[in-house]
Amino acid sequence: GQQLNQSPQSMFIQEGEDVSMNCTSSSIFNTWLWYKQDPGEGPVLLIALYKAGELTSNGRLTAQFGITRKDSFLNISASIPSDVGIYFCAGGSSNTGKLIFGQGTTLQVKP
Amino acid sequence: GAVVSQHPSWVICKSGTSVKIECRSLDFQATTMFWYRQFPKQSLMLMATSNEGSKATYEQGVEKDKFLINHASLTLSTLTVTSAHPEDSSFYICSARDLGLYGYTFGSGTRLTVV
Numbered sequence: 001g002q003q004l005n006q007s008p009q010s011m012f013i014q015e016g017e018d019v020s021m022n023c024t025s026s027s028i029f030n031t032w033l034w035y036k037q038d039p040g041e042g043p044v045l046l047i048a049l050y051k052a053g054e055l056t057s058n059g060r061l062t063a064q065f066g067i068t069r070k071d072s073f074l075n076i077s078a079s080i081p082s083d084v085g086i087y088f089c090a091g092g093s094s095n096t097g098k099l100i101f102g103q104g105t106t107l108q109v110k111p
Numbered sequence: 112g113a114v115v116s117q118h119p120s121w122v123i124c125k126s127g128t129s130v131k132i133e134c135r136s137l138d139f140q141a142t143t144m145f146w147y148r149q150f151p152k153q154s155l156m157l158m159a160t161s162n163e164g165s166k167a168t169y170e171q172g173v174e175k176d177k178f179l180i181n182h183a184s185l186t187l188s189t190l191t192v193t194s195a196h197p198e199d200s201s202f203y204i205c206s207a208r209d210l211g212l213y214g215y216t217f218g219s220g221t222r223l224t225v226v
Binding site: 033041042045088092096097098099103 | 217219
């Protein structure tokens with residue numbers, strides 16, 4: 001089945017630093033989504049990407065849909081303590097409507 | 112924005128009993144809902160796709176007779192874990208897809224503990 005490889009698995013950074021994480025797939029996706037999940041909660045959408053090559057920003061977050069449609073990255077600039085959490089990428093198929101999730105990146109920010 | 116309500120948020124049940132989890136789209140109609148399971152420190156694994164008015168489609172390895180899904184209306188899907196066992200203890204999350212393209216909204220999840 002389709003699988004997403006998300007890296008890094010975890011990051012421990014200093015407040016104010018920039019963060020970058022990415023996802024790659026062996027399959028093509030029609031959409032890439034990035035979510036953040038806090039403990040005991042469902043994932044919350046951060047950024048949605050719909051076209052290959054698309055670069056989208058949401059405040060301090062920037063994400064890109066890879067030109068091959070097999071990868072995506074998420075950047076967080078000037079990290080703050082509330083950025084702590086688990087970040088997931090998800091690839092979407094327009095045929096099935098299914099979302100396939102990456103393994104997640106755990107982000108810890110030291111004040 | 113789109114809101115999905117999931118209840119209960121947590122439940123503890125005895126081994127052998129059944130538990131029903133509800134997923135409601137509050138301000139939009141969801142023709143398709145998805146059910147995920149998430150074990151501690153792991154990713155969300157898709158269990159099944161719930162389609163309004165038709166049978167659910169289960170992912171490989173998911174027992175359809177154990178995880179009963181009903182999507183009787185455009186705003187409600189239910190997941191019933193039948194004859195629950197401790198290994199079914201997990202975080203269950205639903206997602207509703209609105210009629211717009213690629214619109215996915217997640218519920219807040221249900222923590223199931225089987226004792």
